[in-house]
Amino acid sequence: MARMKFLCDAERCIECNGCVTACKQEHDIPWGVNRRRVVTINDGVPGEKSVSVACMHCSDAPCMAVCPVDCFYKTQEGVVLHDKDLCIGSATAFYACPFGAPQFPQAGAFGVRGKMDKCTFCAGGPEKDNSAAEFTKYGRNRLAEGKLPACAEMCATKALLGGDGDTIADIYRQRVTVRGKGSEVWGWGTAYGRPDAPKPVPGAKS
Amino acid sequence: MMARITRIATLAFGAMAALMLAGCGERPQVIDYKQGTYQGKPDDLPYAAAPFNGDKDKWERDIRNRTQNQNEYKRIGS
Numbered sequence: 001m002a003r004m005k006f007l008c009d010a011e012r013c014i015e016c017n018g019c020v021t022a023c024k025q026e027h028d029i030p031w032g033v034n035r036r037r038v039v040t041i042n043d044g045v046p047g048e049k050s051v052s053v054a055c056m057h058c059s060d061a062p063c064m065a066v067c068p069v070d071c072f073y074k075t076q077e078g079v080v081l082h083d084k085d086l087c088i089g090s091a092t093a094f095y096a097c098p099f100g101a102p103q104f105p106q107a108g109a110f111g112v113r114g115k116m117d118k119c120t121f122c123a124g125g126p127e128k129d130n131s132a133a134e135f136t137k138y139g140r141n142r143l144a145e146g147k148l149p150a151c152a153e154m155c156a157t158k159a160l161l162g163g164d165g166d167t168i169a170d171i172y173r174q175r176v177t178v179r180g181k182g183s184e185v186w187g188w189g190t191a192y193g194r195p196d197a198p199k200p201v202p203g204a205k206s
Numbered sequence: 207m208m209a210r211i212t213r214i215a216t217l218a219f220g221a222m223a224a225l226m227l228a229g230c231g232e233r234p235q236v237i238d239y240k241q242g243t244y245q246g247k248p249d250d251l252p253y254a255a256a257p258f259n260g261d262k263d264k265w266e267r268d269i270r271n272r273t274q275n276q277n278e279y280k281r282i283g284s
Binding site: 067152175 | 239241242243244245246247248249250251252253254255257258265268269270272273274275276277278279
């Protein structure tokens with residue numbers, strides 16, 4: 001198996017925030033921590049594009065390089081995880097991450113920063129798989145159950161793909177070649193049909 | 207007296223020249239970064255426990271099949 005990756009298809013994402021909700025619900029994420037979020041470019045303008053962003057489980061992860069206590073590790077499947085028992089909440093990972101993935105829960109009064117929390121690709125952490133300790137610290141370990149991340153699996157439009165990098169790249173490639181490119185991807189033509197498109201045959205399956 | 211002043215001036219000039227030349231020395235200032243090694247607890251493999259019980263092939267097969275559920279061209283048919 002190659003490396004586990006996420007791929008968000010901006011042509012399909014409808015900014016429903018279902019992935020964000022699924023993640024929060026699946027891992028019982030506390031208030032103020034967002035392992036996943038949806039970013040929209042040109043919000044409100046026709047042609048706006050949304051993309052779901054979380055930890056991208058980088059092949060050469062900058063968070064791993066800068067961590068002062070070396071609490072990051074990468075699994076055989078290419079998932080970047082960290083040990084919360086070791087994390088000191090220094091936020092160096094937050095500065096290094098180009099996606100803003102590391103999150104810091106408020107650990108007390110006056111905004112005291114807690115230990116770092118981030119997307120685990122639903123792979124838990126360095127605790128016994130599917131144990132209570134693992135769930136409390138890192139969330140559910142769906143990968144150990146033979147499942148894929150909750151965000152990708154529940155995405156209504158299948159904009160967010162998660163899994164083996166080569167496999168999801170093949171799915172995306174097929175999708176792009178089928179739908180083509182240009183105005184037919186989004187807009188009037190998609191909603192109402194193109195004027196030069198062949199007329200539908202009455203009674204035929206659409 | 208004059209010779210002493212000349213010697214001091216020569217020494218001062220020499221020291222100043224050396225000091226100024228030292229500024230021309232260009233050394234690489236980028237540190238040779240060494241990747242740290244993970245200091246935390248070891249993690250279990252995702253297929254180590256039940257229901258896979260160490261069967262890596264079955265786990266990979268299951269994950270691969272499940273990934274294809276995201277492909278509606280295969281799941282539903284085009």
